[in-house]
Amino acid sequence: MSIGPVGKPIAPFPVQTIQPTRASEATQNFGTRMEAALSQVNDAQQRATQSAKAWEMGTENDLAAVMVEQQVASLGFQLTLNVRNKALGAYRDIMNMPV
Secondary structure, X not given: OOOOOOOOOOOOOXXXXXXXXXXXXXXXXXXXXXXXXXXXXHHHHHHHHHHHHHHHHOXXXXXXXXXXXXXXXXXXHHHHHXXXXXXXXXXXXXXXXXX
């Protein structure tokens, strides 16, 4: 008993080549991205503060929107804190490596 070929042969996946970047570009790009991420977290916290203040003053009637803004700001801050802790842990590991 023999088993014949099933269907067409599978074509290989297309490979996307990535051009290497210089170290200065990568550092600048990382710094720019981190600055933008921190700015977004700051903006979310400011929006949450403004919406809570508007709720307290009586100008905002949608409590659900206020709570969502608070949660978005809280999650953004927690993510930022966790990224900082991971980066600090990696730095400490590198500094403790024997040479």
